[in-house]
Structure formats: structure tokens, C-alpha cells
Amino acid sequence: MAVRPEGTPCWADAMFSDVEQAKTFYGDVLGWTFGESSSEYGNYTQAYADGKAVAAIVPPMPGQESQPQWCLYLASEDAAATAEKIRDNGGEVLMGPMEVGEFGTMCLAREPGGAVFGVWQGGTHEGFEATAVPGAYCWAEFFTRDPEQTDAFLPAVFPYTAQQIDDASIDFRMFKAGDDTVLGRMRMTDDFPPEVPSYVNVYFTVGDCDDAVDRATKLGGVLRFGPMDSPFGRFAALSDPQGANFSVIDITTTQGEMPRTTDVS
Incomplete structure (x- = not known):
């Protein structure tokens, strides 16, 4: 690899x-x-x-x-x-x-x-052996209450370039490593209770978002958001029964046009 x-x-x-x-x-x-x-x-x-x-x-x-x-x-x-x-x-x-x-x-x-x-x-463990297939990692976003600091920090530590989504209703930035978009950054709004700290939201790929949500909630998971269609896939945010946050996404079910972005330094 x-x-x-x-x-x-x-x-x-x-x-x-x-x-x-x-x-x-x-x-x-x-x-x-x-x-x-x-x-x-x-x-x-x-x-x-x-x-x-x-x-x-x-x-x-x-x-x-x-x-x-x-x-x-x-x-x-x-x-x-x-x-x-x-x-x-x-x-x-x-x-x-x-x-x-x-x-x-x-x-x-x-x-x-x-x-x-x-x-x-x-070393001998290089990391994911598969991505963007059912059950595997797909995407992640830094959810932060202080996006200005996060936006300055990430490209200072890693050789990222950044693009801001051109949408006044959302403060979302994407970071690229080389030619690949690898991470997102979302500003946490007042929708998040104040006791919820900043965190990295990890997305796992599923074959059917609604089925995954149904399975999760029947096993004691909590639906936090969605399911929702997007140009990237149909996704939902969940907490597992022990409180760990994660998201699921069906990348084969997409809707809408990709958002416009602006390069930022």
C-alpha cells in the first residue's frame, strides 16, 4: 500500500x-x-x-x-x-x-x-485496509466552537489547502491533502448543547442509511440528525448506546448539486 x-x-x-x-x-x-x-x-x-x-x-x-x-x-x-x-x-x-x-x-x-x-x-500497520465501502471509514469533520483557531491550526501542522463552502447558512470548510479533499470543518451552532465539547465526527459507509439508523436505534443508539439527502450521499448522525458520536452515509444515494466553494489561504 x-x-x-x-x-x-x-x-x-x-x-x-x-x-x-x-x-x-x-x-x-x-x-x-x-x-x-x-x-x-x-x-x-x-x-x-x-x-x-x-x-x-x-x-x-x-x-x-x-x-x-x-x-x-x-x-x-x-x-x-x-x-x-x-x-x-x-x-x-x-x-x-x-x-x-x-x-x-x-x-x-x-x-x-x-x-x-x-x-x-x-509501521507494519499502515491504517485502513479499505475506505468508502460498506462498514468502512468514509469521511470526517472537525466540529468546533472556535473555527478561526481550527482553520489556522490544521494547515499549519499539515500541508493542507482549504476551500470554504459558499453558503451563508452554514460555516463549513474543506481541507485538501494534495489533490484529495480529506477533511471538513463545521462550526458548532447553538443547536449543540453547551456541554458538548468540540470533537471529530467520523462517518462510516453503509449500504442503506435508513436501515442502518433503524438497526442502531433498535439497539439503543440515539438519532441526532437525519437521515438527510445531500450531494455527497444520504447520511445521519447518531450516538451509540455508550454515548460515542458517529455518522453513517450511503454514498450511492445522492441528491442535489455539489456546493460552490472558494479557495482560502
């Missing part, structure tokens, strides 16, 4: 206090199967879609229990150098950089707008 361009989303994982419940939920909603837990690495358990590694779940370390959330990792050729850029541009390194055996080097960070994300320098 070719090395992913710097800043490209390359992996996602989440900590769950009830790992078996998470397996049941995501197995039914996204069709995941699961590998053996790695006791050497805190019972880290990879999830597979059609035999391809697409994410992982892990129980929290004792004393580290917190609200579950999906963590998106961005590719780096040098995690230590990226960590320095994070610090130099107003971010906070929360963990690492640390080597994870031969698999790679990781760190966790918080950008100035408040969203937590990961950095991954691939």
Missing part, C-alpha cells in the same frame, strides 16, 4: 467500557467482525469489514474511564516532528509520541478549538 499523504485520515478507534456491547452494536449496524484481542496492547481489538481492517475498539485502562468517543488518526511521516508542530501552533499533545511495537508511532493531541485527534506514523 502506498504511503498516505501527510494529514490524510488513516485510522479510527474508540475506547468502550463495555467492549462486548460495542461489538454487538457495531457488528449489527456496520456489519463488522472482530479479530482477537491483543492483551499485549491493552486488549486492542481490530474491526473488519469484508475481511479488511477498518477500525478498532479497546477497553479503557483502569482509572482512565471517560465518555467514549471515536478518535481519528491523521497520517504523518514523522510523528515527533508533527507533535512539535502541534505544540508550536497552539495545540496540546495529550499522549506520546510513543512507539506501538512494530506497528507504528502514535500520539494524541487537542487542537486549539478543542477537538481531540490522533497522529499515526505507520
Whole structure:
């Protein structure tokens, strides 16, 4: 597999206090199967879609229990150098950089707008083995209450160029790594309760958005938004039974014209 361009989303994982419940939920909603837990690495358990590694779940370390959330990792050729850029541009390194055996080097960070994300320098584990197919990662957006800081931070740490959507009703920016649009940034409005912090919203691909929502809610998930049609696909925002936010999208069902954008520095 070719090395992913710097800043490209390359992996996602989440900590769950009830790992078996998470397996049941995501197995039914996204069709995941699961590998053996790695006791050497805190019972880290990879999830597979059609035999391809697409994410992982892990129980929290004792004393580290917190609200579950999906963590998106961005590719780096040098995690230590990226960590320095994070610090130099107003971010906070929360963990690492640390080597994870031969698999790679990781760190966790918080950008100035408040969203937590990961950095991954691939070794034998390069990241997603599949994307944009049912059960696999498709897209992600930084939801932030301070978009000005986030907008300055991301291209200072990663070699992104940016485009702003030309729509007065929404404050949405897209970031490109090379020729590929890889991330979005959404301003959090008053629709979000004040206790909800900034976060990275991860989208997983599904074959049928409405069916996925139905499965999720029957298993105790909460529908937050949608389903809604868009030029990118039919999507919905959910919380799983343990409170982790994520979205599902059927990229084969599209409606409307692609939005106009303006390049921004």
C-alpha cells in the first residue's frame, strides 16, 4: 500500500467500557467482525469489514474511564516532528509520541478549538485496509466552537489547502491533502448543547442509511440528525448506546448539486 499523504485520515478507534456491547452494536449496524484481542496492547481489538481492517475498539485502562468517543488518526511521516508542530501552533499533545511495537508511532493531541485527534506514523500497520465501502471509514469533520483557531491550526501542522463552502447558512470548510479533499470543518451552532465539547465526527459507509439508523436505534443508539439527502450521499448522525458520536452515509444515494466553494489561504 502506498504511503498516505501527510494529514490524510488513516485510522479510527474508540475506547468502550463495555467492549462486548460495542461489538454487538457495531457488528449489527456496520456489519463488522472482530479479530482477537491483543492483551499485549491493552486488549486492542481490530474491526473488519469484508475481511479488511477498518477500525478498532479497546477497553479503557483502569482509572482512565471517560465518555467514549471515536478518535481519528491523521497520517504523518514523522510523528515527533508533527507533535512539535502541534505544540508550536497552539495545540496540546495529550499522549506520546510513543512507539506501538512494530506497528507504528502514535500520539494524541487537542487542537486549539478543542477537538481531540490522533497522529499515526505507520509501521507494519499502515491504517485502513479499505475506505468508502460498506462498514468502512468514509469521511470526517472537525466540529468546533472556535473555527478561526481550527482553520489556522490544521494547515499549519499539515500541508493542507482549504476551500470554504459558499453558503451563508452554514460555516463549513474543506481541507485538501494534495489533490484529495480529506477533511471538513463545521462550526458548532447553538443547536449543540453547551456541554458538548468540540470533537471529530467520523462517518462510516453503509449500504442503506435508513436501515442502518433503524438497526442502531433498535439497539439503543440515539438519532441526532437525519437521515438527510445531500450531494455527497444520504447520511445521519447518531450516538451509540455508550454515548460515542458517529455518522453513517450511503454514498450511492445522492441528491442535489455539489456546493460552490472558494479557495482560502
